[in-house]
Amino acid sequence: MTAWLIRAGREARYASDWFANGYIAIYWQLNDLDIAGAARQEVRDMVDAIYADSSQQARAMITGQVHRFGSVMQTGDDVVTYSPEERLYHIGSVTGGCIIEDTTGDDEHDSRYSRPVIWRTVASRDKLADTSKNSLGTIATLSQIGDDVFADLTAAAGTSDDSPSAPAQAADNETTDDDETRRITANEGIEKIKDRIVALSWEDMESLVAGLLRAMGYRTTLTSKGGDQGRDVIASPDGLGLTSPRIIVEVKHRGNPMGAPAVRSFIGGLHDSDKGLYVSTGGFTKEALYEAERARVPVTLLNLDQFARVFVDNYETTDLETSALLPLTRIYWPA
Structure with missing residues (x-):
């Protein structure tokens, strides 16, 4: 079983809707490509065509995130997303495959790729070891969580899991663009400042x-x-x-x-x-x-x-x- 950390948009803007309606999602526009059945090269070709004006770094990042969300993530995997206002990591289980949904009326996105999730419990950031906080500060939208960090999360939530998550794997050496990296790094800095304030x-x-x-x-x-x-x-x-x-x-x-x-x-x-x-x-x-x-x-x-x-x-x-x-x-x- 694999555990995933997924970010709910900038400043966790989608988090409350994810928790209320039981899902996770990514929001890149790919002309309704079936990413659940698409090969990585097919995803890359589509990203290169649609996001041609973006940097090579940004296109590589999008390709990796989309491929993992559509093809690598599996039903039964654990998912974790962070709510900064609550300072809580929400922990759930993926219960179905990847689907594309029409979100007409959304100011930013006409569609989204989503997976159904049952949200089981929450873990307070204040109860985590510093090493876990640092690991969960990754800049990636979607990344794997190592078994030691996930064990810390479940312990902080007061839960146990007899099927530990798989060790985190490298993200194919992909990077993100500078603007996205700077924004996420700034937000992670805010979280560390909040840690100090709480203390x-x-x-x-x-x-x-x-x-x-x-x-x-x-x-x-x-x-x-x-x-x-x-x-x-x-x-x-x-x-x-x-x-x-x-x-x-x-x-x-x-x-x-x-x-x-x-x-x-x-x-x-x-x-x-x-x-x-x-x-x-x-x-x-x-x-x-x-x-x-x-x-x-x-x-x-x-x-x-x-x-x-x-x-x-x-x-x-x-x-x-x-x-x-x-x-x-x-x-x-x-x-």
Whole structure:
């Protein structure tokens, strides 16, 4: 049995639909070629014809991904895909062959190649060994997972598998184009930054949020612990809260999503002239998001993924105290 890692589009945009409707897919347009029955050379010829303007690297990458999805992947194989907002690897089993589906109405794709999947369980990224996290950071859209990494995933999910996956095989020396590599590398960097944020203490997390606001031009005050009434940080242009806008910040540094009652209570403590910022590394329920949308005052909710991206965008202006909590390194890429 083989285990596969498959990416659900850029920033996992298709993941929620995959999980809700039980499938995985790739989205390259190949004139309805039956990739389940096509030889690799036939796939390559079609890719070369349709994507003639793409680089040789990009065409080789597409050919390899399509061939693996259509011909190498088999019913009964394990599949894994990552949801960055949840920080969960979803694990399932392929239950059927590759088919082409009409997706008329999709803004980007007229069709897709898909396979049915039963999603069985999830594994938290926070429970994985660093070596597994690094291995799962591959830039490929579709790649095999080694048996040691898949064993770590199943252990993190609290499941066992008596039929271990096959060792990962090389991807025929194929590479992807620079733009795709740069994008995926940047997203993997965000995941590693999120790993570091999760490991912070709650005190350091509150300080990190305050530091982000200072980097954005505000002066901040950390409230005393105990009886803070949902106010962990107060930010304003003058540092005293006398000049608008005054931002009241609640920080929750835990694994579980915050629900509507917590967000409702936070909103209830805000004055009409305040603006609210609620940071939760465990995310928010749909009901909590709705509470923020209908609040009488402006309220912004930031989950872990959103906070990490805002922090990266403002890192160059962070002070020494903040950068010491979460030091980052700039990576340069050829233009």
